[in-house]
Amino acid sequence: MNENGDTDQLLVHESYTENLQNDEINDPIDLKNIPLTSWKFEGCCCFVKTMKIEKTNKHYCGYWEISACMPSSVVFLILFAYSSYLFITFPRLSLISKIISCLQITLMMILFFWSYFSAMLSDPGYLPYNWVETRRTKYSPEEILSGTITSSDQYRFAKQNIPPSCSLSKTTGRFIIRADHICDWVTNWIGKRNHKQFILMNFYGALYAISLFVWRFFMNSVPDQAQDAIQVFLMIISASEEFIFTFILSWSMILNLIDLCENNTTITKYKQIDTPKYSVIDSMRQICGNGPLISWVCPTSAFGDNIQL
Template sequence: MAENSGLPILDKALDEANFYLKQSLPPWNEASGLQRLIIFFFKLAIILPVLILIGIIIAGYSLYIIFYVYPLVSSTSDSPDLYFWHSNSEKFTAELRGWVCFGLSSWNLFWLCISVYRAMMTSPGEVPNTSTWEITSINKEVSESTPLTTENRKDGGIRICVHCNLKKPDRCHHCKQCGKCCLKMDHHCNWIANCVGYYNYKYFYLTIFYGASAMAIFIATFWESVVVALYDKETSNSMSFIIVLTYSLMTMLGVTIIAFCIFHTWMIANNYTSIEFCEKRRFKVPGYEKSPYSISTIENFKEALGQNPLLWYFPFESRGKEDKGLYFKSKKY
């Protein structure tokens, strides 16, 4: 399980490219000139969604400041009457609204950028290469040294990964694109070029949370610029087209991100990962009508976002030292 960016064709192409890159091409320092060129284009294809994400963030914020905030806070007296102020008090109210929107959008942008960076650069967590998780015999029966797990094979044995040659903790899955087993794997996200798992799920969630917040502000306010662009005779047709197109695209993207954020908030509250929801709950696997790992809503949020509620919505680590992503409380144990 390694795909869930919302674009299955892109996921499949990147999966195959990454597999070919790792299996069929030598390391960079051993590659020929042609092979290095192929590696370069494969790497570019893998990082392309990240560049698109960064471009959307920069473009969206810039267009919002240029076409909405600046006209509100500008001191020029030739602003169109369609901006709805005809007195000093109305102008003051408009300026205040502009500065408030500027502050809120900049606040979201600041934390969004940090969240994206940390989601990209933080490892989701790997199975430790210790005696507890090493495979000594695939057919060995459960013994005292075998970790107790909620998820087991059909024969009752602990799950194993033939690629990593290690036993699998609960909620751990092998990612083909990353080439490793990821702890509490949620999905592989091509938009951050990384797996989303135990140690970076919080940063991924905050990425969509601050993205959704920024989009909500954009949708709720930028329509004023659309009205001005459509009815102000001094606005050129090309400029009107750009403003209307921007609002239309950002609204469609915003609705998607807001829905995605609501979905992940619901999954946190019910202690599901995307894999568990899509592969087990949706297909009515016994025991997953309600997550076997769900203790209570507050405890579920603590597991995902950290023990300190005051730090839940800031991209800082707030887990206890004992939290390693290898064992989870469940109804079974």
């Protein structure tokens, strides 16, 4: 979590904005004189076309700016813990414990990955710098790329036409609806459209980690320290990982739920902005949508194309 999204202080691309004075930023500018951002299709990533903004090193897969290091690390850690369960814990459980634990842990892992990749790859609520021209609340990845800020004129226009309930991000050059923060784990902004998936990622991740940890106490035996030194070492490493993950994900989920129940975001707290106060249910609907309550625990999209700003 490394950006507060302050629309009054953040500069989108310092190379384009560092020489702008306040009076220049506030000078009216005609949208017709501002060219759209140029981009091109570049190749394929897992059978999905990737795109690149010209004259930059930014590569995109849909809405996601490609950054594979952290997602790869997360996948490795999750699968490492699962492998440790299969090869160390599972063989030492009773038959009924094997069935229950395998179903439960596998389900939690699937729900975690579903939530994680949904939060990472989905649109957090991006709007282009020229949003005022169309005033829509849903744009295609191609439209968002064309509306990504790469020049001082685009930045000036965006500063003069900030949509309601939106923040302007310096790292993406876009507006985000109900922006909360940038999450390093999912390498994406957390906004109105993917905040539910982010919270569910923490929830199912914590359940997954604590389940792996707790089922160890149901083993009929433990690896022999002399004969199975490698298994003992792996069990200690994976147990430590599970404990740490449980704490981090649970704490993150609790903090997010507290903010959500108060209809706050990281940005509104940072900028000390007063927000409307709703009931807990109505506050939850700000990110979970108006669907049935059962949909709140399913990491599917909570909103259609139209969102009230």
